[in-house]
Amino acid sequence: MSKQIEQKWTIVHPEFRCDMCGGRILQGEHGYVQVDDHRARDLQNKYRSRQVSRQFPWEPINLALVEPKEFVKWQAVHDRCDPMKLAGYFFYTTDLQTFEEVLQTNFHLAQKKWLAYTDWPHFLQRQLAPYDG
Numbered sequence: 001m002s003k004q005i006e007q008k009w010t011i012v013h014p015e016f017r018c019d020m021c022g023g024r025i026l027q028g029e030h031g032y033v034q035v036d037d038h039r040a041r042d043l044q045n046k047y048r049s050r051q052v053s054r055q056f057p058w059e060p061i062n063l064a065l066v067e068p069k070e071f072v073k074w075q076a077v078h079d080r081c082d083p084m085k086l087a088g089y090f091f092y093t094t095d096l097q098t099f100e101e102v103l104q105t106n107f108h109l110a111q112k113k114w115l116a117y118t119d120w121p122h123f124l125q126r127q128l129a130p131y132d133g
């Protein structure tokens with residue numbers, strides 16, 4: 001007895017909405033997904049030095065002091081709307097045309113220690129699954 005396997009696949013392409021003008025960054029349009037990675041590294045260093053400079057290292061770590069409360073925001077922008085003018089860390093939206101490419105980018109970013117100081121997971125959810133609330 002064989003069970004029919006239901007194939008799940010999608011014909012929907014990832015599409016980003018510009019955080020500046022609110023318009024969609026259409027396929028073939030120039031745009032970026034970007035973050036100020038210098039600020040993310042600054043935050044990382046700030047929290048790392050707090051961790052090191054604890055007065056009584058034998059005391060349990062107060063997570064409120066170690067875990068970031070502030071996150072550097074990712075944004076999607078048309079190149080014409082870009083306020084950072086490519087000063088930060090970015091990907092071209094033309095390189096994020098399939099969910100496989102988004103996943104590859106996600107793997108690539110996961111190796112960056114400063115990623116935890118950005119809102120990457122929330123950004124992706126907001127951009128790519130906007131109907132989940």
Ligand SMILES: [Zn+2]
Nearest residue numbers: 018021078081
């Ligand atoms: Zn725009």
